[in-house]
Amino acid sequence: MNNPWFLVAGYGITFVTILAYLLHLRRREKDVEREP
Amino acid sequence: MKAQRTLGIVSVVAVGACSIVGLFLIPADRLQGEVQRLLYIHVPIAWVAMLSFFLVFLMSLLYIVQRKLKWDLLALAGVEVGVLCTALTLVLGSIWAKPTWGVWWEWDPRITTTAILLIVYIGYLIVRGISDDPDQRARWSAVIGVLGFVQVPIVYLSVFWWRSLHQPPSSPRSMASAFGAVMLSAFAAYTVAFTYLIMRRYRLAQRELELELRGPEELA
Secondary structure, eight states: OOOHHHHHHHHHHHHHHHHHHHHHHHHHHHHHHHOO | OOOHHHHHHHHHHHHHEEEEEEEEEEEEETTGGGGGGGGGHHHHHHHHHHHHHHHOOOOOOOOHHHOOOOHHHHHHHHHHHHHHHHHHHHHHHHHHHHHHOOOOOOHHHHHHHHHHHHHHHHHHHHHHTTOSHHHHHHHHHHHHHGGGHHHHHHHHHHHHHOOSSOOSSOOOGGGGGGHHHHHHHHHHHHHHHHHHHHHHHHHHHHHHHHHHHHHHHHHH
């Protein structure tokens, strides 16, 4: 119960996933900005 | 745009501060040990998922009544954020369950109904891809947005209705005051982050719809 890797995995997966979603949004925003 | 950026900065600071307090500053739970610190993100993210699906329900109803596409776009934003948060809730719950229950997954009523909830709203996103007509797409989506919401109270009440391995809902009221204060702050921080994500996804959806509606005229 005190293995820190569970915390690293939980917090890590959460923040990496949210960051990936934000980058995905950013890429699509750039795509629509490029449209005339 | 400036408001959106400000909200983004506030979200990062608030979520970051809550994570630092939850991970390093508050003592570990006496019974669950260090792994209990996962609850400071698992529970607020589950809350955001439910909030997202409530938004979808409201926006879908508004679309059915008023037939304005802006309600459909807000519902779409809610579904994307809701699906992301429901998936994270399940993953975080699984990581918490392994050291606590001894298993990664259990066909427990709360977990099973949450998995069904995720499938329902993934279905919503798939259905949106079937039609190219924005009105028809919005109509079909709104029906799923309203009917799918039935699953949300089932998820919430599942721990009361059935004999469940999952504990009853964790909230600031069910914890010691120090833990409760961190949890309450995390609820507030993730709600701000939810508002930011919805706002940003809605703006993108608006722009994409504008381009979609303009497309055929240019081709003609």
